[in-house]
Amino acid sequence: MAQNKTQQHFRRLDVDKEILSVINNGVIILDEQLQIHYYxxxxxxxxxxxxxxxxxxxxxxxxxxxxxxTLIRKIKTAFKINxxxxxxxxxxxxxxxxxxxQIKNSIFQYMQQDVSIIPFEQDKQFVAVIITDxxxxxxxxxxxQTNIQKVKELNQALIxxxxxxxxxxxxxxxxxxxxxxxxxxxxxxxxxxxxxxxxNTLIATLKIKKELGVLNDxxxxxxxxxxxxTTNFLSHTIDDFRxxxxxxxxxxxxxxxxxxxxSLFFLKSELKQLDIEYTIDINSNIYxxxxxxxxxxxxxxxxxxxxxxxxxxxxxxxxxxxxxVKNEDSVLxxxxxxxxxxxxxNLQQVFEPYxxxxxxxGTGLGLYMCKTIxxxxxxxxxxxxxxxxxxxxxxxxxxxx
Amino acid sequence: MNNxxxxxxxxxxxxxxxxxxxxxxxxxIAEMLEAFASLSIPNIQVMSVDELLKTFEALKSTxxxxxxxxxxxxxxxxxxxxxxxxxxNNLAKHLELEDRDDLNxxxxxxxxxxxxxxxxxxxxxxxxxxGFSLPSISKVPLSEINDVQTFxxxxxxxxxxxxxxxxxxxxxxxxxxxxxxxxxxxxKIKLNNILDDLM
Numbered sequence: 348m349a350q351n352k353t354q355q356h357f358r359r360l361d362v363d364k365e366i367l368s369v370i371n372n373g374v375i376i377l378d379e380q381l382q383i384h385y386y387x388x389x390x391x392x393x394x395x396x397x398x399x400x401x402x403x404x405x406x407x408x409x410x411x412x413x414x415x416x417t418l419i420r421k422i423k424t425a426f427k428i429n430x431x432x433x434x435x436x437x438x439x440x441x442x443x444x445x446x447x448x449q450i451k452n453s454i455f456q457y458m459q460q461d462v463s464i465i466p467f468e469q470d471k472q473f474v475a476v477i478i479t480d481x482x483x484x485x486x487x488x489x490x491x492q493t494n495i496q497k498v499k500e501l502n503q504a505l506i507x508x509x510x511x512x513x514x515x516x517x518x519x520x521x522x523x524x525x526x527x528x529x530x531x532x533x534x535x536x537x538x539x540x541x542x543x544x545x546x547n548t549l550i551a552t553l554k555i556k557k558e559l560g561v562l563n564d565x566x567x568x569x570x571x572x573x574x575x576x577t578t579n580f581l582s583h584t585i586d587d588f589r590x591x592x593x594x595x596x597x598x599x600x601x602x603x604x605x606x607x608x609x610s611l612f613f614l615k616s617e618l619k620q621l622d623i624e625y626t627i628d629i630n631s632n633i634y635x636x637x638x639x640x641x642x643x644x645x646x647x648x649x650x651x652x653x654x655x656x657x658x659x660x661x662x663x664x665x666x667x668x669x670x671x672v673k674n675e676d677s678v679l680x681x682x683x684x685x686x687x688x689x690x691x692x693n694l695q696q697v698f699e700p701y702x703x704x705x706x707x708x709g710t711g712l713g714l715y716m717c718k719t720i721x722x723x724x725x726x727x728x729x730x731x732x733x734x735x736x737x738x739x740x741x742x743x744x745x746x747x748x
Numbered sequence: 749m750n751n752x753x754x755x756x757x758x759x760x761x762x763x764x765x766x767x768x769x770x771x772x773x774x775x776x777i778a779e780m781l782e783a784f785a786s787l788s789i790p791n792i793q794v795m796s797v798d799e800l801l802k803t804f805e806a807l808k809s810t811x812x813x814x815x816x817x818x819x820x821x822x823x824x825x826x827x828x829x830x831x832x833x834x835x836x837n838n839l840a841k842h843l844e845l846e847d848r849d850d851l852n853x854x855x856x857x858x859x860x861x862x863x864x865x866x867x868x869x870x871x872x873x874x875x876x877x878x879g880f881s882l883p884s885i886s887k888v889p890l891s892e893i894n895d896v897q898t899f900x901x902x903x904x905x906x907x908x909x910x911x912x913x914x915x916x917x918x919x920x921x922x923x924x925x926x927x928x929x930x931x932x933x934x935x936k937i938k939l940n941n942i943l944d945d946l947m
Contacts, residue, residue, distance in 0.1 A: 417850075421857065424780050430864040433882050438852030461882050 373443065373460075373478030379422055381406045381415065384473060393445045393458075412444055422474050425466040434462035436481040437488070447482060459485035519700055519712075523719075526710040527644060530651060531592050537617045538584050542577045549574055587612075595638040598748045603671055603678065604631040606639065610646055614654065621657055622665060629671040635678055636747045641724050645717040649682050649740050652713060655705060656686035656738070678744050685737040694733055753794050754906070758939040762906075766790040769869035770910055776865050777858070777912070783842065788911040790866075800905055800926070804830070813852075815859040817883035819867050822876045824931050825905075827863040831855060831921035842917045852885050859883045862912065862923050874938045903929055 367374055368388040376385035386401045396409070407413045421432040434442055436459040445458040461479045549570045556562040591609070607627045611618075618625050653667050662685060670681045689697065689704075696702045698718045703709030714731075721729045727744040754762065770787045778785045795803070813836050815829045831839070839858075840851045860883050871878045908925040927935065 417853070420780065424776070424857070424861060427776050427779060428861055428864045428868070430868055430880055432857065432860055434853065435856055435882050435884060438849050438856060438885060440849070463882070 371480075373476075375406070375476040375478075376473050377406060377422065377476055378472055378474075379419065379426075381418060381422075383409075390443075390478075394443065410443055413442065418442075421464050422466075425464045425474055426471050429466060431463045431465045433464070434460070436461050436485050440485075442476075443478060454486050454489050455482055458482050519715075522710070523712045523716045526712040527592065527716065529710070530648070530713075531588050534613055534617075534647075534651075535584065535588055537620070538613070539581060541616060542581055546574055546577050591640050591643055593640060595640050598636050598638050600634050600636045601639045601642075602631075603633045603635065603680075604629050606643055606646070607669060607671075609643060610650060613647060614650055617654055618667075621654065623654065623657060624664070624666045626666070626668045627671075628669065630673065633671060633673050633678065634746075635744060637725055637744060638748065641720045642744070645720050645725075645729075645742070646680070646682070648713045648717050653682070653684035653686055653738070656684065659705075660687035662686060676746050678746060680742040680744070681739060682742075683737060683739045688735050688738055689731075689733040691733075694731065697731060698729075753904075754792075754936065754939075757943055758936060759792055761939045761942050762908075762935070763790070763792055765870050765873045766792065766866070766908055768873065769866050772869050773862060773865035777861055780857075780861060781842065781914070783914050783917055785912065785914050788913070790908045790910040793907045793909075794904060794932075795907055796904060800907060800924075803907070803909075803924075804828075813855050813885060815855055815883050815885040817859055817863045818881040819863060819878045820881070821871065821878040822931075822934050823867070823871050823874060823878055823927070825925065825927035827859065827867070828924045828926065829855070829859040829862060829921055830923075831858075831919070835919045835921060838914075838917050838919045842914070842919070856883045856885055858912075858921070859885075859923075863925070866908075866910075866923070866925060874935070876938075904932065906932055906935070 367385075370387070370389065373390045373393065374385065374387040375383060375390060377383060383401050383404055383406055386396075386398050390396075391398055401409055406418075407415045421434070425432040439460075439462075440455075441457050441460040442462045443460065445460075446456065447458050458480055459482045461481050463477045463479075465475045465477065467473045467475070553562065553567065553570050556566060591613075604627075607629060611625060611627070614625075650667065657665050665685065667682070667684045670683075672679045672681075693702075693704055697714050700715040701711040702715070703711035718729055721727045721742060721744075725744055726748055727742060729743075730741050732739050732741075767789065770790050774785055774787045777787075812830045812832055816826055817829075818824075818826050836851060836855060839845075839854060843850075843854050845851050845854060860880070863883070864880060867878050905926045905928075909922055911920060911922055913920045
């Protein structure tokens with residue numbers, strides 16, 4: 348019975364030894380002076396040192412790179428707390444220098460190791476130093492860190508890019524406003540040309556009549572009345588323009604027929620000058636709730652484009668026609684001209700900012716502004732189609748913003 | 749019996765056990781670092797992970813070295829050790845460390861010693877054993893503490909926090925021993941056994 352127990356004990360020891368020699372970890376047994384008492388097969392293979400050459404020797408004599416002080420501290424601490432102490436590959440890289448040959452592991456020259464220093468409980472003389480190869484993990488970590496860094500940098504670049512874009516957008520808006528202002532001034536100029544020349548003529552006539560000595564009170568009164576009426580008209584025009592070029596803060600219910608009448612009022616002198624026929628086909632009681640001035644600005648912009656196109660192309664029977672159709676909960680506005688159309692290669696770009704084909708005074712912001720206003724402000728849609736005869740712009744608006 | 753929260757009696761017993769454990773830990777650390785160290789009396793709280801993260805935020809230093817170590821067994825969980833940059837630098841000076849890797853290693857060692865000595869003592873009183881994983885360290889700006897995934901696996905945690913102070917060297921850190929949900933159940937049973945014995 349006693350013999351049997353001894354046999355079992357021996358067999359268990361053999362199993363332990365067997366495992367220690369085939370295990371995929373380095374195992375060294377040390378005392379507190381760092382003298383080597385055991386050196387397993389894994390260690391022998393990886394360090395190319397035979398057991399006989401290392402047993403009884405000090406670990407730091409064989410591997411001079413080892414920090415003696417730190418290792419002794421760790422061993423003492425392990426004894427003291429009676430639980431393992433560690434070296435982590437992430438901060439210590441390795442304890443035993445083992446060169447790695449794999450080309451794949453290009454980041455590290457030496458095997459990265461997690462090391463556990465395990466105290467033998469009973470006698471407090473020996474510790475087992477267990478070494479685990481963590482090179483692959485360390486490689487992955489290093490790669491991950493590089494990628495995290497890259498992502499951070501890209502993120503930074505993105506934030507910067509966004510700031511730039513926002514700045515450009517603001518600038519664009521402010522440029523758009525200036526462009527709209529320019530349009531307004533050019534329209535006012537057209538409106539004013541005729542009344543101003545009327546005033547001029549009246550004054551010149553008065554002058555001549557005075558010099559000839561034929562000026563009487565009736566003529567003077569008549570002329571002054573006419574001049575007064577005309578300057579009132581001029582002043583009224585300014586007010587009208589100012590009113591219509593102020594952005595609306597709230598949406599109101601508007602009559603589309605009246606809106607197109609207004610557009611005619613702003614453009615009639617220019618239309619007349621160029622001999623353009625302007626027809627509006629619209630039911631007089633179509634109402635929608637929207638931002639009036641923004642919509643009028645957009646429509647004027649499109650009509651101005653047609654007028655400008657007529658200036659560039661010599662066309663007989665110039666025509667601009669507007670057809671407004673009311674659907675159940677939307678309104679479709681079609682504006683069509685016969686001004687020669689937009690070249691196919693330009694058609695895709697007409698809504699882009701700073702794109703212009705006009706030979707002079709084109710800011711390239713008109714249609715961009717229209718699209719921005721109609722999409723973002725009026726929650727509608729604008730599309731454009733064109734052939735060699737002319738251009739057709741379609742605006743779809745909800746009946747309530 | 750509430751499943752999540754410790755009763756007052758249970759908390760008292762745990763506090764007593766921790767008092768025994770932290771005394772031993774202090775001695776080990778003082779010896780390891782050859783300096784006069786003190787640990788504050790452990791403070792025991794039960795909280796949700798959200799509350800825990802707020803506690804970390806309340807530490808208020810901008811940049812911390814932050815290390816964690818898991819422990820396993822019937823009593824299992826994780827420890828989290830925080831040491832601010834200034835303290836870490838003082839620790840480096842005290843240990844005459846040469847570079848950042850050495851400092852990381854020293855912080856890991858401190859974490860390991862604190863975790864081991866606190867939990868093994870406690871485990872012994874609770875008649876069980878614990879095993880330890882390798883500790884790991886990261887330098888985390890406190891603003892990113894919410895991104896530390898490691899704590900998300902806990903729903904409720906028992907937090908045992910104690911402050912480590914080296915008066916002469918001006919080193920202080922804070923360690924949290926966090927226990928997992930099922931460990932809380934196990935702990936409650938054990939604490940109640942002790943309570944029954946005392947009655």
